Amino acid sequence: MRSYGFWVLMLGAAWVLGLMQLSMDISELTLRIFGSALFFGLFFLMPLLKEKAVLAFLNLAALSVLAILVFWPDADAALNLYPLLIFAIIAGKAVYRLPVKGAAGIGGILIAGALLHSTAGDSGISSPFTVLFGFIVYAALAFFRKSYILEDELQERNEALLSEYRKMKRRLLTDEQAARQEERTQIARDIHDSVGHKLTALLMQLEVFRLQADGETADGLGDLKALAKESLEETRNAVKTLKHDEAGGVTAIIGLIRKLEAESFLRIQFSVKHGALSAPLGNEQMVIVYRGVQEALTNVMRHSPAREAEIVFEAPGASIFRFTVSNKTSGTVPFHEGFGLSSMRERIEQAGGEFRAGPENDLFVVKGSLPLTVKGSDLE
Numbered sequence: 001m002r003s004y005g006f007w008v009l010m011l012g013a014a015w016v017l018g019l020m021q022l023s024m025d026i027s028e029l030t031l032r033i034f035g036s037a038l039f040f041g042l043f044f045l046m047p048l049l050k051e052k053a054v055l056a057f058l059n060l061a062a063l064s065v066l067a068i069l070v071f072w073p074d075a076d077a078a079l080n081l082y083p084l085l086i087f088a089i090i091a092g093k094a095v096y097r098l099p100v101k102g103a104a105g106i107g108g109i110l111i112a113g114a115l116l117h118s119t120a121g122d123s124g125i126s127s128p129f130t131v132l133f134g135f136i137v138y139a140a141l142a143f144f145r146k147s148y149i150l151e152d153e154l155q156e157r158n159e160a161l162l163s164e165y166r167k168m169k170r171r172l173l174t175d176e177q178a179a180r181q182e183e184r185t186q187i188a189r190d191i192h193d194s195v196g197h198k199l200t201a202l203l204m205q206l207e208v209f210r211l212q213a214d215g216e217t218a219d220g221l222g223d224l225k226a227l228a229k230e231s232l233e234e235t236r237n238a239v240k241t242l243k244h245d246e247a248g249g250v251t252a253i254i255g256l257i258r259k260l261e262a263e264s265f266l267r268i269q270f271s272v273k274h275g276a277l278s279a280p281l282g283n284e285q286m287v288i289v290y291r292g293v294q295e296a297l298t299n300v301m302r303h304s305p306a307r308e309a310e311i312v313f314e315a316p317g318a319s320i321f322r323f324t325v326s327n328k329t330s331g332t333v334p335f336h337e338g339f340g341l342s343s344m345r346e347r348i349e350q351a352g353g354e355f356r357a358g359p360e361n362d363l364f365v366v367k368g369s370l371p372l373t374v375k376g377s378d379l380e
Contacts, residue, residue, distance in 0.1 A: 011043065011089055018071055018082030035070040039063055050097060057102040060094050064106060068113035087114055173258075188239045196239070199232040257293055257311065266297060267308040276313040279321045285370050288347050289323055292355075295340045296325035296366040304329060304364070315372065320353075322369040329364045344368070 015036060022032070042063055049056040067090065071083035087110040094106035203225060210221035254270065281289065293311060300309045309327040316322070335358055337345075344366075345355040353370040 007089065007093065008043075011040075011086065014082050014085045014089065015039075018086060021082060022071070032070050035066050039066045039070065042066070046093065046097065053098060053102060056097050057105065060090060060098070060102075060106050061109060064090055064109040064113065068109075068116065072116075084114060191235060192239050195235055196232065199228055199235060203228050203232065257290070257297075266301065268297070269308070269310045271310070271312045272314075273312070274314040274316050275318055276315045276321065279313075279315040279318070280372055281321060281370075285321070285351065288351055288353075288370065289321070289368070292344050292348065292366070292368045293323060293325055295344050296357075298340065299364075299366075300325075300327045319372055320369050321372055322367065325366045326360075326363045329359060329362060335359055335364075341366070 019032065019036070022028075042059055045059060046056065049059055064087070067083065067086050071086070091103075091107055091110055094103040098106065206221055206225040206228060210218050210225060213221055254272075257268065257270075297309060300307075304327045306328040309325055312322075312324040314322050314324075337357065341357050345357075348355040348368050348370065351370055353368060355368045357366045358364070
């Protein structure tokens, strides 16, 4: 967009100065103003034709012909070099937008027009000057095209390297998770095979001794058996936790968000406070929080000019879990809650929570809160 604005500014200045050098009567003035308006109308169509080489060629050819006709020199015209500058700008646009053959065709039209200007009437522009000017423009445009092609190649190479980097980052994350899970599984197996079996054997021996004893000895052995049984249950719970594919609670949500961050160009700042890491979130609540954060980050990628966001997890009073996703916005953009945010609101409210989204002090803020329920020990 900046490049297009520069082209328009250059062309506008050249046209104004070029028209000021012409001595026109009323009959010529109307035609030349009409031709100028038509020229700029066609020029503004160029961005729409950048993927269509044939239409872009026809458009640039029409621009060239219009420029030649509008600045056709009068018999008594003074020296006017601005048409040559306009021809050079059109040639640069052709080199920028068209393949080599198309750019050469536009160059031929412009060279013919420049030669006509140098030979028609007393324009003050000599043929040797036109040839020299054309040679200089050709050399400059050849260098420009070479640099443009090199820049395209570097851009493609950069995108390929970026794609490989992102794939490698995802692969490293997956390999790390697989290695960690394998290690956790091995630890769980060792605990189950050693500590679990020995505690089970201890329980059986204590039960045998309790049945053979009487009085206070039997009561003491019963207490020891209860303690050993509790230890066995805790060991089984630890083994089950280690065997889970993902860590529970907020840790799982943070891991999923980091994965999302690795696959995008977002810069995400995490803040975890007020006991949020130890918040007893259920599986359904974890999914709701993750989907809510994911939807908020998707909105940032789609609508925010700033490619960064801030995420805050907190659990004030250990009674609710609250997540906040905020990002900067530009200006006062009207806000309408779309399908994604509406679905998020519905899921959170069905789970007994509260949801709010909208602009606040130059920020777009998405807030959700869920009631916390302490999970019972239902592990076997």
